Amino acid sequence: MSIDRRTLLLGIGAAMTAPLAPAFAATGKRIVSLDYASAETLISLGLPPVGVQSSDRWDRWVVEPALPDSVENIGQDLVVNLEVIAALQPDFIITTPYTEVLRHRLEIIAPVHMISVYDQSGAPLENAFRETLRLGALSGIENRAKSYLRQSDIAFAALKGHLASRPRPPVTLVNFMDDRHVRVYGKSSLYQDVLNRLGLQNAWTRPTNYWGFATVGLEELARHAPPDMHLIAFEPILDAIKPTLASSPIWRTMPVVEQSNYHVFPAVLTFGMVPSALRFASLLADYLEEQTA
Amino acid sequence: MIAAVTTNRAPWLTGGLFLAAGLLSWLLISAYLPLLLSHPEGYSVERMIALHSVLPRMATALLCGAALSLSGVLLQIALRNPLASPTTLGVSAGAHLALVLASLFAPALIAFSRDLVAGAGSLVAASVVFAVVSRRNFSPVTLVLGGLVVSLYCGAAATLLVLLNDRYLVSLFIWGAGSLSQQDWSIPLGLLPKLAVLGVAALFLVRPLGILSIGDEGARALGASPGRLRFLTVVIAIGLAAIVTSAVGVIGFIGLAAPALARLAGARTVKAQIVWSTLVGACLLFMTDNAIQLLAGPLSNFVPTGAVTALFGSPLLLFLLRGTRSLQAPDQMPYTVTRWSWPVLPTASLGAVLPLGLLAASILFGRDASGAWDLVFSSSAYDLLLELRVPRVLSAAAAGCLLAAAGVLLQRLAGNDMASPEVLGVSSGAMLGLAFGVFFLTPGQILPLIACAAVGSFGIMGLILLMNRKNGFQAERMVLAGIAVTALLDALIGAFAASGDLRSLLLLRWMSGSTYGATVESAALIAVLSVLLTLAALSFARWINGLDLGDSAASAIGLPVRRARFLLFCLAGLMTAAATLFVGPLSFIGLMAPHIARQLGFTRARGQILVSASAGASLMIVADWIGRYGYFPYEMPAGLISALVGTPFLMVLLSRRV
Numbered sequence: 001m002s003i004d005r006r007t008l009l010l011g012i013g014a015a016m017t018a019p020l021a022p023a024f025a026a027t028g029k030r031i032v033s034l035d036y037a038s039a040e041t042l043i044s045l046g047l048p049p050v051g052v053q054s055s056d057r058w059d060r061w062v063v064e065p066a067l068p069d070s071v072e073n074i075g076q077d078l079v080v081n082l083e084v085i086a087a088l089q090p091d092f093i094i095t096t097p098y099t100e101v102l103r104h105r106l107e108i109i110a111p112v113h114m115i116s117v118y119d120q121s122g123a124p125l126e127n128a129f130r131e132t133l134r135l136g137a138l139s140g141i142e143n144r145a146k147s148y149l150r151q152s153d154i155a156f157a158a159l160k161g162h163l164a165s166r167p168r169p170p171v172t173l174v175n176f177m178d179d180r181h182v183r184v185y186g187k188s189s190l191y192q193d194v195l196n197r198l199g200l201q202n203a204w205t206r207p208t209n210y211w212g213f214a215t216v217g218l219e220e221l222a223r224h225a226p227p228d229m230h231l232i233a234f235e236p237i238l239d240a241i242k243p244t245l246a247s248s249p250i251w252r253t254m255p256v257v258e259q260s261n262y263h264v265f266p267a268v269l270t271f272g273m274v275p276s277a278l279r280f281a282s283l284l285a286d287y288l289e290e291q292t293a
Numbered sequence: 294m295i296a297a298v299t300t301n302r303a304p305w306l307t308g309g310l311f312l313a314a315g316l317l318s319w320l321l322i323s324a325y326l327p328l329l330l331s332h333p334e335g336y337s338v339e340r341m342i343a344l345h346s347v348l349p350r351m352a353t354a355l356l357c358g359a360a361l362s363l364s365g366v367l368l369q370i371a372l373r374n375p376l377a378s379p380t381t382l383g384v385s386a387g388a389h390l391a392l393v394l395a396s397l398f399a400p401a402l403i404a405f406s407r408d409l410v411a412g413a414g415s416l417v418a419a420s421v422v423f424a425v426v427s428r429r430n431f432s433p434v435t436l437v438l439g440g441l442v443v444s445l446y447c448g449a450a451a452t453l454l455v456l457l458n459d460r461y462l463v464s465l466f467i468w469g470a471g472s473l474s475q476q477d478w479s480i481p482l483g484l485l486p487k488l489a490v491l492g493v494a495a496l497f498l499v500r501p502l503g504i505l506s507i508g509d510e511g512a513r514a515l516g517a518s519p520g521r522l523r524f525l526t527v528v529i530a531i532g533l534a535a536i537v538t539s540a541v542g543v544i545g546f547i548g549l550a551a552p553a554l555a556r557l558a559g560a561r562t563v564k565a566q567i568v569w570s571t572l573v574g575a576c577l578l579f580m581t582d583n584a585i586q587l588l589a590g591p592l593s594n595f596v597p598t599g600a601v602t603a604l605f606g607s608p609l610l611l612f613l614l615r616g617t618r619s620l621q622a623p624d625q626m627p628y629t630v631t632r633w634s635w636p637v638l639p640t641a642s643l644g645a646v647l648p649l650g651l652l653a654a655s656i657l658f659g660r661d662a663s664g665a666w667d668l669v670f671s672s673s674a675y676d677l678l679l680e681l682r683v684p685r686v687l688s689a690a691a692a693g694c695l696l697a698a699a700g701v702l703l704q705r706l707a708g709n710d711m712a713s714p715e716v717l718g719v720s721s722g723a724m725l726g727l728a729f730g731v732f733f734l735t736p737g738q739i740l741p742l743i744a745c746a747a748v749g750s751f752g753i754m755g756l757i758l759l760m761n762r763k764n765g766f767q768a769e770r771m772v773l774a775g776i777a778v779t780a781l782l783d784a785l786i787g788a789f790a791a792s793g794d795l796r797s798l799l800l801l802r803w804m805s806g807s808t809y810g811a812t813v814e815s816a817a818l819i820a821v822l823s824v825l826l827t828l829a830a831l832s833f834a835r836w837i838n839g840l841d842l843g844d845s846a847a848s849a850i851g852l853p854v855r856r857a858r859f860l861l862f863c864l865a866g867l868m869t870a871a872a873t874l875f876v877g878p879l880s881f882i883g884l885m886a887p888h889i890a891r892q893l894g895f896t897r898a899r900g901q902i903l904v905s906a907s908a909g910a911s912l913m914i915v916a917d918w919i920g921r922y923g924y925f926p927y928e929m930p931a932g933l934i935s936a937l938v939g940t941p942f943l944m945v946l947l948s949r950r951v
Contacts, residue, residue, distance in 0.1 A: 072662060073926050079809050081926040086677045087662035104812070108680060180474055217474050219346040222338045239400070248476040249345045254338075 029139050032090040034077050034099045036062050037273045038115045041132055043068070044275045045144050051088050053077040060236055062269045064279055078102070085109055092138065113138055117273060118188075118211055125193030128273040152274050156197045159285045163198055166292050169261075170203035170229045171195070171284070172221065175270065176237050179244035181217055188212035190270070194277050198284070203229040211271065222254050231256045232287070235267045263287060303569035306558040310576035317583035318351060345477050352481040353473050354582040354598075355575045357537045358547055360488045362574020363495060364533035365548025366555070366566055370502055371526035375556070376437045378549035379415075379534035380606070380780075383443030385545065387418025388538035390447040393454055408487070411539035415531045418443050438712075442884075442940075445715070445779065449936045473541055473582050473598045480540050487536050491529050495567065498526055503563040544599040545780065546606020547578050553609070578602070600785070607777035637900075640893055644907035648690060651911050655686050655918045664925050684816035685808040689917035689931055690910040691816070691823035692808070692872040693882050697909025698830050699868035700883030701890070701902050702861050705837050713884035714869035718775025720878030721782040722753025723870055728785065750870035753778055758862065779878070807930035808875055808917050819871060826868050830902050833861060837898035877932035880916075882909045885939045912939065 032051040033039040039052040043065045052058070055073040072088060075081035077099050085093065085106070092111045095103060097118065106112045115135060117127045129149055136145025173191050174182040185191045186204045189212025195202050203226050208214045225231075231254075245251050256262055265283050269276040325343035361379060368377040379385045391414020395402045402410050422439045475481070501522050505512045509519040534548065551574030552566065560569040582598050659682065661667045669675050669682070699714040706712075714720060726749020730741055757774045836857045839847045844854050869883070876882075886909035887901060895904045916935035923929055 075926040075928055079807060079928040081928060082681045083659065083678055083921075084662045084926045086674050086681060087672065089674065105810070109677065180472070180476055217346075218476055219342045219474075223342060225338070244476075247479065250341050250476050253341055 122188035170201035303560040314580035349475040358578025359575035361548040362551035366552040366570035367530035382440035386444040386447035412535040415535040545603040684811040688811040693909035693913025696883040697886030718778035720873040723750035834898040880932040
């Protein structure tokens with residue numbers, strides 16, 4: 001069962017990138033992305049951008065899909081280096097609502113398109129599907145995008161079916177901000193939508209902000225933790241945090257920690273699109289499977 | 294002694310505060326009490342929270358409040374300055390910057406001893422302030438100005454580090470804003486012995502400091518050594534503040550407020566001041582923190598306590614300034630003092646040529662996409678590069694020129710060479726307007742944001758003018774009012790950033806000041822403005838020179854003193870507002886450039902404005918160029934670069950003067 005699933009997930013990646021990359025490298029559009037999310041989508045569609053913001057920090061925040069060496073660093077998202085973008089001579093530039101303030105500066109260089117995953121609708125995964133299609137249409141690889149999304153749907157359904165016969169404890173998903181505070185994800189987050197897709201419960205049902213998270217102290221987390229929940233923290237976690245946690249009574253006596261239901265996942269792009277959703281879904285399915293094996 | 298005359302009502306004040314704080318803490322803790330008293334079977338999250346979060350937080354608030362207030366009152370007594378405190382002397386900000394630096398570049402130092410790192414930072418910051426101020430008459434207001442400039446500088450450096458390190462450093466915001474939330478007893482239990490040792494040491498100082506209060510001469514006659522005693526007291530005070538900052542972050546203004554309250558309540562003798570300030574401070578922070586938890590608790594959003602104390606602390610600073618008329622600095626700075634006297638003609642022509650040369654060079658030389666050094670015309674897309682580069686260079690030059698001219702106006706109006714538009718509050722007003730725009734308007738449009746900034750800067754300027762109407766626009770008070778607004782802004786931004794709202798990063802960008810947003814139109818606009826406003830300043834030269842003579846002499850020669858002050862202040866405010874939109878609220882150009890001009894021998898208003906405008910433009914062009922290519926392809930904000938490079942230079946300049 002598990003082998004089937006891995007093959008399926010790997011299959012999406014392999015089917016999309018391997019045969020297509022060379023084909024598009026020659027004829028594809030030259031795209032600059034001010035956002036990791038659109039960049040990871042383009043890489044998964046087999047048409048990597050020519051430049052992305054803070055490319056040297058990709059491995060800390062995204063990890064997979066891997067960033068090809070050919071992608072240039074255009075500086076930090078809110079102050080991307082316009083001279084570098086101009087030198088890359090892109091066909092178009094991708095912004096987000098967050099970086100949309102730069103539109104009037106970027107339009108001097110090339111047409112600008114905004115890819116919006118986080119908006120009032122509070123359904124980032126649904127938006128990510130829609131925007132992936134748009135990205136495909138803009139880049140002239142609409143069919144690629146359609147088949148990628150079709151295969152993603154199949155992968156989500158397969159993971160859900162696989163988990164259906166197993167115990168499905170509620171999970172809480174956090175990033176550590178420091179040794180006392182976490183960012184906990186709930187309603188309106190990409191993770192919440194993935195949990196819904198997989199038929200899993202989020203233990204954090206309290207209010208979250210526009211981007212689907214709330215910054216809370218550890219004690220708040222402890223207060224709202226159901227006894228059977230699993231707590232998952234994503235990398236990166238600052239080195240200084242781990243020893244402090246180990247000595248905190250509130251942390252140590254939390255049932256989730258005492259029962260070893262606490263686990264650290266590698267980094268997954270928090271504000272990502274379909275590739276990050278899939279990456280998170282597969283990490284989570286693997287984890288739950290190990291727990292009940 | 295005077296103390297016998299007034300009754301000391303400080304015990305009543307302390308008791309009242311304690312009762313209020315106790316009531317609030319009862320509201321917090323009462324729900325937990327049955328849990329704490331009984332021994333429930335199994336795991337109870339509420340009990341763990343009460344034992345390891347609520348109670349240690351209360352203990353920490355009491356300890357930190359006491360330590361900061363003790364530190365404040367010791368500084369105030371030793372320096373004979375009712376405005377001294379860990380916040381106003383830059384001690385806390387120095388500790389903060391040292392910890393940020395160490396956690397980035399030498400984590401081993403932090404692992405070895407957080408307290409020592411914080412202590413070293415505090416000592417350096419305090420030494421810089423003292424070194425600068427000791428050469429002049431040590432007036433209370435000047436000392437605080439120096440201290441707050443160092444605070445702003447440390448804050449700017451910490452901000453730049455955060456910007457360059459992305460979201461990785463979000464935790465430093467929370468910590469920097471002073472969060473008292475606790476997970477266990479390690480912090481209060483760790484604080485207790487360290488603070489106790491210093492507290493006992495302070496007790497031994499009560500008697501000698503009492504002797505000192507009769508005057509240095511009398512103290513010497515009784516065998517005390519005033520210099521050594523003051524030094525020891527200040528070191529203990531700095532130690533207390535550094536230990537607190539290292540444990541919980543910057544909690545501003547408690548060390549200023551508690552001694553002030555104790556004195557207002559009637560604590561007069563050294564002993565009464567020290568004892569009651571400490572107790573008042575403990576209760577004050579305890580009460581504030583309980584109130585914050587009660588108000589913010591249900592929202593499950595945490596509010597950093599340090600941000601809240603800064604919110605109520607900065608208005609208090611203003612209030613203290615109003616009340617203490619005797620503080621009026623006796624110093625009209627001797628504006629005629631010059632160190633070198635350079636030949637006028639060559640210097641003036643260099644002043645005209647230098648900015649133009651730098652302007653051209655900074656447009657010509659750059660780097661290509663791969664980072665190699667490059668002449669602009671060697672690129673195939675050179676027309677596009679020019680369209681991107683020229684507006685930035687031009688607005689940098691114009692903003693530098695405007696800030697420099699505004700600096701000349703303010704320093705001469707204030708008769709104080711620590712005055713500058715950065716600390717005027719007008720730039721902070723612009724930032725407050727921007728913050729409003731970013732959080733409440735639809736994203737993605739630049740024009741409404743600029744409008745918000747303009748409304749904000751004029752709003753704050755109007756407010757400060759209104760508050761100072763009665764005392765004839767003494768710019769020294771105005772500058773301190775501005776600093777209070779700046780502290781308020783820092784607190785607000787810190788709170789936004791700590792809550793993890795992504796828009797705060799956008800705001801930080803604006804605050805750090807980059808010419809990044811410049812367009813052809815905006816650059817043309819600010820270039821024209823810079824020429825017009827500088828010409829306006831030049832046309833007021835006669836007034837400026839007249840005001841230097843002192844108000845009565847100026848009236849005698851027929852100068853409309855109040856109207857002149859008002860108009861010149863408005864002009865400086867307008868210049869600052871325009872420049873802030875391009876280089877942010879902190880560049881210190883307005884502080885540096887007028888000094889450069891004066892050191893070169895240009896002391897008359899007209900010459901000083903012209904030379905300083907040229908120097909300001911040159912500095913800003915260089916800072917902008919470094920910002921564009923120093924950390925390629927990342928952008929560094931020109932405003933912060935000039936502040937970081939310029940301030941040490943300024944400090945050296947200031948301490949040379951006798």
